[in-house]
Amino acid sequence: MLLKTDNFTKHTHRTDKLISVRSAVNNPFQPGSDVVPAIWAGRTGQLSDWRDVLRPRLVAGLFERGRTVLGEPGLGKSSLVRRIADEAERRGDWVTPQIRLPLGVDPVKRIAAETLKLADKAGLATGREQRVAGLLGRVQSVAASGVSLGLREVDGPEPHAALTELLVEIGRAAIARGNVVLIHLDEIQNIADARALSQVLIALGDAITRKVEVEVPVVGLIDRSLPIAVYLTGLPEFDDATGARKGATFTRRFKTTTLAPIDDDDLRSALQPFVVSGWEVADDNGGVRLVRMEPDAVEAIVEICRGEPFLFQLAGERAWYAGSGDLITREEVLRGWRGAQAEATSHVERILVRLPQRELEFLQAMAKLPSGERVLTRIAAEAGFDKPTDAGPVSQRLDRVRGIIERGKPYSFRHRAVEAFLTSDWPDIG
Ligand SMILES: Nc1ncnc2c1ncn2[C@@H]1O[C@H](COP(=O)(O)OP(=O)(O)OP(=O)(O)O)[C@@H](O)[C@H]1O
Ligand SMILES: [Mg+2]
Structure with missing residues (x-):
């Protein structure tokens, strides 16, 4: 009897060893986290845009637009820019954390606080220059009380202008160091207030388009752009913000990509x-x-x-x-x-419930048709539109703004999980 128990203990002990190979602690998969996952897939185009275009051009003093990365929930917008920011930081660039903009929070205030931290990294806080000290003071009061209470009563430039000027100083310090400044604003669709949105975009846009004079050996004084990279990430709804809200110059200053699976x-x-x-x-x-x-x-x-x-x-x-x-x-x-x-x-329902009714109906109609028959006239009829042209704007949005479908001949789904969900038993795999 004793011997048997002994054997049993030995045996379970061996099994325990096997069980310990995979655990919660060493599981490298990370669903739902914004931190860069240990197992990274693809996005080579966007990574190379940073490594081979954006960063080198900024270092060389050339103007390059900011980047807006939009996409449906869970497509990896935040992780992508965090990965770029991590890479930048390893090279010695000055980067902000993911500046999340929750609904209803004054975005200028948040950005001002993060800009002050960048100024710290750039060593501006310890500088003696009066002008920079004054600028820091202004931005500090924006960070403390926001746009509404901040500097409005005080003489001097608008709060966002102080922010721009401080970014310019940080940019100058980066030129001297030969590195780049990277600013990441996340959840930009949450900036609901038109005035706040235009202030944010103007503050950042004015900094990236600013030219400064630098002395180049042999050549002398030249104008160059500041090495400031701005990444904006968020849901495609951001695209709905009208031109007026974003400011007329937005499209000239920011380049938008919509992430695909x-x-x-x-x-x-x-x-x-x-x-x-x-x-x-x-x-x-x-x-x-x-x-x-x-x-x-x-x-x-x-x-x-x-x-x-x-x-x-x-x-x-x-x-x-x-x-x-x-x-x-x-x-x-x-x-x-x-x-x-x-x-x-x-996960897929979260994507579908956010869609306006007509867009959802369009997708459902498309899913009902055999893949070869997905042309606008058929889909529009199936979805109950009076005329095919009535479905035009809806299908255009689903393609260009959301990246859920592709209006080819025939139409097809780009978002393959949405397609699988609407056309089959998936995620049930039997
Ligand atoms: N390139 C990638 N390779 C592997 N996993 C990724 C990649 N990009 C993102 N993920 C994983 O996908 C999940 C969603 O990523 P993330 O939170 O960045 O998406 P998001 O588009 O910002 O979503 P949301 O709109 O909800 O903010 C995370 O678990 C993340 O680890
Ligand atoms: Mg995100």
Whole structure:
């Protein structure tokens, strides 16, 4: 009897060792977090835009527009710019954190506070120059009390102008150092107040378009732009803000991209380290173990998530928890996903409920038709529009503003999770 128990204990002890390979602590998948995920997929165009165009041009003193990155929830807007900002910081650039703009909060106040921190990084706070000290004081009072109470009663420039001037000083310091300043405003669709929005965009836009004189050896004095990169991220609704709200110069100063889902090949590449070399995790004995994934498991994750970065992380996270060994199997991916279906459903519903009724009806009508028959006349009739031309603006928005469909011949879905949700049992994979 005693011996048996002993054997039993030994046996479970061995199993315990196996269980400890994958845990909550070493799970590298991160659904729903804005921090740059450990397993990164694609977005090579946007990353290269920063590395090969935006940053080099700014360092060279050339003007480059700010970047506006829009997209439906969960497409990876915040993570993308955080990844760029992390990269910039590693190179010695001065970057702001993700400046989230919650609804109803004075954005100029938030930006003023972050600009003061940049000024600190640039060493301006310790400088002796009277003019800069005065500027810091002005921006400090904007940061403390916002636009409404700030400097309105005081003589001098408007609050946003003080912000611009301080950014210009930070830009000059960056020129001297040979680095770049990166400013990231997130959730910009939340700036509901027209005046606040135009102040923000003018403050930032005036700084990036400002030319300053610098002395270049042999050549002498030249005009150059400031090395300031501005990234704005948020939901496509931001595009609805009228030209007047954003200021007429907005489109000349900011270049907008709408994010699409991630290519399947990019998702495969992201999981390749699991297949080829194995993913390193710490074990209980201070050593390192490898977690691998069978190629069929990779395919299952790619198939399930439909190019959605959030669902990619979710599928990975659940597969990790679905087993304990050092090989993630296809069966574990499927089993894990079954437990995640409710979350996947609410993810897509979150996208659909935000759509105006007509846009939703258009998508539903499109989904009902066989893929070869998705042309405007058919979809418009199916969705109950009187004339096909009535559906024009709706389909245009779904394509150009939201990036959910592509108006080709025939029309197709770009947002593959929305398509799967409307046309099949997905996320139920049986
Ligand atoms: N390129 C990527 N590769 C892998 N995972 C990603 C990538 N981009 C984002 N993710 C993951 O997708 C999820 C959603 O990303 P993120 O929060 O950046 O999206 P978002 O577009 O900002 O969403 P929201 O509109 O809700 O703010 C996060 O879990 C993040 O880790
Ligand atoms: Mg976000």
